[in-house]
Amino acid sequence: MPTHSTSKVQSAKKIKHPTYLDKTAQLFFFTEMLRGMWVVLEQFFRPPYTIFYPYEKGPLSPRFRGEHALRRYPTVDAIVEGPNFEYSTETREELLYNKEKLLANGDKWEPEIAKNLQANSYYV
Incomplete structure (x- = not known):
């Protein structure tokens, strides 16, 4: 024990x-x-x-691809992508582009398109 x-x-x-x-x-x-x-x-x-999207926009790269546009005096790039990325339509037919609509987009966005192509020239 x-x-x-x-x-x-x-x-x-x-x-x-x-x-x-x-x-x-x-x-x-x-x-x-x-x-x-x-x-x-x-x-x-x-x-x-985060950002308050519809009222605040984030920065876009110059290489961003947006709505198509036709430049009136093209050098090499005839049809280019413009800076407009917020576009909507009510009908499908409004999304079909003809020469007049592309030229109107090109005239409207030409200064920004030229600036973006100049900034993009370093990458090409």
Whole structure:
């Protein structure tokens, strides 16, 4: 029959102390939690990335492709894409382009088309 002192020794042997690997894992997960909280804290004080679309427009690249237009005095590019990307129609026939409609678009958007083609010349 074990004495009182031997039962304390046996119960002390049953206590498992954390190993080096356990301590490292705990520290790693704690630092990961701190890093995650830091990212949330940084993003909380930044301005939002979203825009109020119909009233605010995002920047467009000069290489953006929009509605087709026909330039009146073409150099190499006769039919080009204009800067107009917001166009809608009520009927399908309004989406069919003929020469007059393309020329009207070209006259309307010529300054912006020339500027975009000049900016695009570096990439061609």
